[in-house]
Amino acid sequence: CVCVCVCVCVCVVCCVGLRMSSGPEKCCFTFAERQIPRGRVVGYTKTSQQCSNPAVMFKTQKGRQVCARPSDRWVKDYINILDSKNFGKQTPLL
Numbered sequence: 001c002v003c004v005c006v007c008v009c010v011c012v013v014c015c016v017g018l019r020m021s022s023g024p025e026k027c028c029f030t031f032a033e034r035q036i037p038r039g040r041v042v043g044y045t046k047t048s049q050q051c052s053n054p055a056v057m058f059k060t061q062k063g064r065q066v067c068a069r070p071s072d073r074w075v076k077d078y079i080n081i082l083d084s085k086n087f088g089k090q091t092p093l094l
Helices: 002-022 073-085
Strands: 041-046 056-060 065-068
Touching (some): 056 073
Antiparallel strands (some): 056 065
């Protein structure tokens, strides 16, 4: 009986640990309806491929994170501008 309880506890701990470590850090479920003013954007990152919705997260001067659709023309333009300023690297959203 004690062995069964120990085995169940070990399985629960392992499953919870796997669930916590395997998911993406941040995903987007709502997206900017309008273009963000370019002067307010200071960085971006792309969400994980594990997220159900592909997205670009822009960081504003005030530290806000705004989700946008990577297929939108203005999003592509902003990424190109930011990449040219940062030598082709995504900017961290710290």
